[in-house]
Amino acid sequence: MKEISLSLIGFGNVGTGVAEVLLNKHQYFKEKYNLEIKVVSITDSTATIWDPNGINLKEALETKESFGSLKFWGNEYEVYELGAYEVVEEIDSDVVVDVTNDKNATKWHLKALKNGKSVVTSNKPPVVFSYRELLRVSSEKDVPYLFEATVMAGTPIIHLLRSALLADSIERIWGVLNGTTTFILNAVEEGMSFEEALKKAQELGIAERDPSNDIKGIDAGYKGVILHNITFYPFDFKKAYIEGIEGISEEKIRENFKKGSVTRLVALVEDGKVEIKPRELPMDSPLAVKGTSNVALIESDLLGELVIRGAGAGIKETASGVVSDIIRASLKTKYL
Amino acid sequence: MKEISLSLIGFGNVGTGVAEVLLNKHQYFKEKYNLEIKVVSITDSTATIWDPNGINLKEALETKESFGSLKFWGNEYEVYELGAYEVVEEIDSDVVVDVTNDKNATKWHLKALKNGKSVVTSNKPPVVFSYRELLRVSSEKDVPYLFEATVMAGTPIIHLLRSALLADSIERIWGVLNGTTTFILNAVEEGMSFEEALKKAQELGIAERDPSNDIKGIDAGYKGVILHNITFYPFDFKKAYIEGIEGISEEKIRENFKKGSVTRLVALVEDGKVEIKPRELPMDSPLAVKGTSNVALIESDLLGELVIRGAGAGIKETASGVVSDIIRASLKTKYL
Incomplete structure (x- = not known):
């Protein structure tokens, strides 16, 4: 023992x-x-x-x-x-x-x-x-x-990137890494206002009392930088492009939804690049998660596309x- | 060096x-x-x-x-x-x-x-x-x-099960682990006959000249047993329940498809159980893959559901x- x-x-x-x-x-x-x-x-x-x-x-x-x-x-x-x-x-x-x-x-x-x-x-x-x-x-x-x-x-994205795919060269990672923004965007798609959605997220314990780190994309930016650090090399957080969800209109979100797309806060991580911004995604995109699920899509030279999806929050x-x-x-x- | x-x-x-x-x-x-x-x-x-x-x-x-x-x-x-x-x-x-x-x-x-x-x-x-x-x-x-x-x-399901999720108790694994049957079932859904679909799979190099191991579920059975071996304990292959896709009618497959479901050869692995059989799945199920993609859904006590999807074949x-x-x-x- x-x-x-x-x-x-x-x-x-x-x-x-x-x-x-x-x-x-x-x-x-x-x-x-x-x-x-x-x-x-x-x-x-x-x-x-x-x-x-x-x-x-x-x-x-x-x-x-x-x-x-x-x-x-x-x-x-x-x-x-x-x-x-x-x-x-x-x-x-x-x-x-x-x-x-x-x-x-x-x-x-x-x-x-x-x-x-x-x-x-x-x-x-x-x-x-x-x-x-x-x-x-x-x-x-x-x-x-x-x-x-x-x-x-606990979804093992870090272990996977650090110790699996040892033969592959990773080209880029796409991720939806912040559950709070997914919850809010999804609620707006289904008719709630941004404020109501945020309030509900706070009531459910999904969003913090001060939700600005989530809404402004800082939390997703942190996560994108961590993925860059382990996949490529240490990245200067100040050089990340970060756009949160506070700038998109509810109308635009619902319009996308009506024509069959969802809006999600997406992280893109490439060698020398971390970019966080809301993107319109086809409903059947592997990135089109709901709730507090998170997802990452890893593109590499040999394996092609690998998707890993699981919990992104919860005690x-x-x-x-x-x-x-x-x-x-x-x-x-x-x-x- | x-x-x-x-x-x-x-x-x-x-x-x-x-x-x-x-x-x-x-x-x-x-x-x-x-x-x-x-x-x-x-x-x-x-x-x-x-x-x-x-x-x-x-x-x-x-x-x-x-x-x-x-x-x-x-x-x-x-x-x-x-x-x-x-x-x-x-x-x-x-x-x-x-x-x-x-x-x-x-x-x-x-x-x-x-x-x-x-x-x-x-x-x-x-x-x-x-x-x-x-x-x-x-x-x-x-x-x-x-x-x-x-x-x-190369999709790292083995490494993941052997060396990630160390705190979790794995309850079961669902998987679509055989690309040939997925290709055939999908082609039948889209109107081809079983024979045509198999021939096309062979022409594309997806199916072997002798496809019986795939069609009869043996290949998926092998894979299910391997997952059982590493997740629980060594399993006797003879005790696996294996039903291939040769018994389902084209009509049934197309009928499912019309009402919004797909048919896939699904492996279920639990402690003491390996079961391979065709199952009807909602179109938006994480198991509803296409082409030669494979997928596994891991259920465990702490993390809940983890999905890993990627190539299941290819040189x-x-x-x-x-x-x-x-x-x-x-x-x-x-x-x-």
Whole structure:
């Protein structure tokens, strides 16, 4: 039995989702991979709970559910005022998991890698803005830096691009990578106003309270840059062309729909190019997804067209990607 | 620079396709993977050519194209009367590639693994009928046994099932895995008779001269069993339920089509179950592919539904899978 210790940083929707999977599938992972994953610390915005013998995840989840944050954790002596950087520095663990939205997480990702810890993240900005450096340190220290859940939730587009199709030269990737805009565009096609659609998306928890990153195409831009980073080379986010969905008229969307096309926010990624903009697509295009499904179409020299479609959001669906990476990092399976 | 020697066994459509990729992308693989792949022997049904310093692939391809078989190779002293087993036994190489249709290839696959050679195959029967033993020896000797091209050509369904979705429990897989039957059913939907459709498929090189393995569902059955083997555990082919397309009437197919459904030969793979039969599918089902595209829909506990669609046949498309495996085996990247 291989035993792995883990520091979980972030305990919101994704973090609690990850904890639930680790709790519910503990026995499954032991049997399937001969692997015991022990969470030694959990950090939210209020506190860090830390127990080198392994935290009782059931209690941690109950504390979070009942009281909203970890500072109300029952066993006082285990509650610490440690931020992410201190956790990485002071707590002994094999894998650091970042499920925060911390835009400045790069510095503690680097710290972790330098200390020989594997890093698993669903947090996009480090992978968008500091990929070259993160990859260099990960490679120097020979520890995994994994980020499946940053694009298409647990749908394994990252693993596929990093470690499948080894003989192919990838020419371009088309993707519909942002579920919020798909939901809104689809609702407008079916007669809702843009405002109503956005409000409904927020009510359903699909859109954030501040939806501007989605609507303006920033989130899709982040994802496009991540795909460029792993397929070609690190791309400067400032050079991405990004046009959101706020400029298109409801009439145009419905007119397209009437003549049999849908409008979707499409990412196009080529060598040296990341372009995000709304495009009119035939109804039977592989890119014409609905709901929070995401899709990517990969064009390459030998295989031609490869389509991968799956969840692009959701708590369980995102935890699927994070925990898959945790297992990969734990088994030290090579990750090209 | 890592140098890898390779024995290529089989020099028909797939074999020459593999040789072409290795020839044309030689420089690309050197730059991308720091890897030099040297083909030290090529075997077809007439002869083996062997050169420890590396065979000139351009000449080998020209010989094959001009004279149809390798026994006409110009440099007499390099032509040997060696079959696959002798090649594996006598020729020093790191990777053995099987792109034959040899139903009895298991014995030389095992021989290769026992000698510490990696095996890459597009040849299905060993993976269908002897998976348990092959996997055991591969694992004991710690050498890769890889077979991406046995299902969906180079579309990386095998790699995905073996090494992605590590946190998910897979519940079932639906697949349309045989392009010949899709082509025929689609042609019948569009008005052709079954016989005409089959003849056209043969003219286009989609169907074999003896198409019974496709028509009767055997080929799809092989593929279903391979998916079961890697997802759950080795499955006894005799226990698969297999119904081909020869029993359905043209009228029924066209009637379905008129009311908006298509008929496809669908594989269903669950724990302890492989079932191949024609099914009526809504036009907008993810399984409703056309042409030689193949598709698989994977259902799992966390991610929900994942669809992967791509080439299921074709020379370049199959070579894509074989060469990807050759690179994986060469880099000794772990393959779970």
